[in-house]
Amino acid sequence: MAMPDNIGIIDCMLGIPDAEDRAEWFAPFRALIKDQQTLGQFAMPAQYMFKDIPQSGKQDDYLAWTVAQMDKHNVEKALVGWNENETSYRAKELYPDRFFFDLPINPNNGTEEVRRIKRIHAEVGLSAVSCFPSGTLPQVAINHKYMWPIYSTCEELGLPILLNVGIPGPRIPMETQKVEHLDEVCWFFPELKVVMRHGAEPWEALAVKLMLKWPNLYYSTSAFAPKHYPKAIIDYANTRGADKVIYAGYFPMGLSLDRIMSDMQNVPFKDEVWPKFLRENAMKVFGL
Template identity: 85%
Template structure:
């Protein structure tokens, strides 16, 4: 059976644009980029991987516009990155029942970043923290000592951590995101929920092995059109991993919701997997009410 129509979907990676110009997406790791095509021609750092990147056009209220897009596709709630800017505060104030938040973090900042996590969590009520290891400057690997204060902080606060894993889309080095690095983290922090983002390719089979090994490790489907979900991940969800695979999109960063949910009809999940994939696993992992 295809995707059911009656599930209130939870999207675990969605963005609220701040403006039509998205060039600021490059800022954290722009010094790492060396190829001129990326610097001079790309509107988003991994543009070569995506067709028809969504364009918002002129929008007066990006927060309300985002909720309208969610409503059109049956998305009940969405995990978005928290920024200390008016857009994030308006999203929480206007639609606190529709958005929950992760805080993008920089392990290079040490205890300053730990204090920031605790401050914002006390103010906002975070649902997760996140790190893009290949996009840190300098780059910091998933299992590097600089990451451990963030992991300890997240474990103390009861927050999951979202980690990009696998070869990064932007043309920057991949070493920091090798899936094997997750093994040490899951071992040292058994109470910390760790969620892989952005595919884990080409080590998706290893990702499955590690999810079988570690009960605190999960996988989200962010940045992949459903027609490109790795076969190993679909097979795992349909067998022993139904509780481990979480739906996450990539709108409006690289994929339109029309594209995602058109493709989704052809994903060969078993009937009993769909509710967990689209909603229930997110409620469990992110402790949603």
């Protein structure tokens, strides 16, 4: 049951910093935050949840620094958010075998966002689209009508959709991310692969129930140190859900790869689950 050391890991949530100060990653939803501790003291809005947030220090090449961290822990490939900036283009050009990309979107932009997805997918070859429902401004629920054109486009293009579900870490309202909203989406878009991000807590048991119900629904472990993986998810992966649970980290946003991989040694997955969790499920869902 120990984590094997001979698998080329695929990390389905990793970031590439652009600078030593990474606060800009959270700028899109900073306007939703009202409490003074977050606004005045936090470099990231969910800082209260994490200890020892990794710091890159000043680097001559943040992309090379990121790849070195991946190499240290046998992370063969990583899914990162595509931004139309120098870092994303360099990552694609210099390390085409190490990075694949999801496009973070804002459903409030309507058909303009649909056109943007299609344009960037044609240019880059996206592997997924992602959305932080509680972090949209205004907030848009998982099953809101504004999401329907996004889901339809993803289904048409064969792109999975990554959705933050459960209570958000930042101190902003949770209503838009209730796990129950996924039921309608999975029903209406049976060919759309839907991947849950960020835990689904406190509704992880419901998340398992919905994965049993819907063949197109998956769970990724992003933003959780392995010692805090929900028991319901571990039990599900070890029984009927071995093909549904996907490894995703949170480096360097809140967790170091050192911390993640150290904790991972103690996760009680069955031997046959590890290859699927660390690699094979990601290859299947994201078409790698």
